[in-house]
Amino acid sequence: MMLPTHLAATLVGCLLLARWRGLDREGWTLALLFGVAIDVDHLLEVPAYLAAAWPARGLAAFSPGALAGHGAGWHSIFHAPAFGLVVAAVAIGLRTAVPLAAWALHQTMDWAVGAGVGFATPAEFALLAALLAALAFLARDHVRRTWPGWTVARWARASLAAAVLPSIVRREG
Numbered sequence: 001m002m003l004p005t006h007l008a009a010t011l012v013g014c015l016l017l018a019r020w021r022g023l024d025r026e027g028w029t030l031a032l033l034f035g036v037a038i039d040v041d042h043l044l045e046v047p048a049y050l051a052a053a054w055p056a057r058g059l060a061a062f063s064p065g066a067l068a069g070h071g072a073g074w075h076s077i078f079h080a081p082a083f084g085l086v087v088a089a090v091a092i093g094l095r096t097a098v099p100l101a102a103w104a105l106h107q108t109m110d111w112a113v114g115a116g117v118g119f120a121t122p123a124e125f126a127l128l129a130a131l132l133a134a135l136a137f138l139a140r141d142h143v144r145r146t147w148p149g150w151t152v153a154r155w156a157r158a159s160l161a162a163a164v165l166p167s168i169v170r171r172e173g
């Protein structure tokens with residue numbers, strides 16, 4: 001599925017988990033890593049795609065339709081069933097099921113594309129809209145419970161600062 005759909009679904013999953021039994025910073029990071037960032041393996045398929053599509057289509061190879069038509073051909077190592085063993089090893093090593101749950105969610109969503117939902121279709125946009133609505137509700141609820149008196153905007157700014165600032169401080173230090 002599209003990156004925003006994976007991101008929204010993973011964040012909804014994180015917020016549900018946070019509400020159910022709490023989720024620390026490592027948990028959020030692992031969820032985003034195995035639920036969203038694994039799509040970077042599509043880049044590995046770019047040379048093979050261009051080698052096949054460029055001679056036949058030229059610039060049209062970059063059209064959204066042509067790119068989407070490549071479908072599961074974009075999937076590489078991080079989407080391979082065998083990669084599940086690596087994810088399982090990480091989960092066991094870190095004693096958390098979060099990587100497995102996030103990876104399984106991602107795989108299920110990508111499977112749904114081939115099973116009829118399609119890529120960037122009205123059905124996927126409807127799913128994205130539903131996820132964003134759930135995300136808005138859950139984020140507001142999460143902030144209210146965790147930091148009484150805070151707005152979602154203030155929480156988002158503080159979270160972003162907490163994620164970005166330490167790396168800047170490290171770089172300058």
Ligand SMILES: [Zn+2]
Nearest residue numbers: 001039106110
């Ligand atoms: Zn994917």
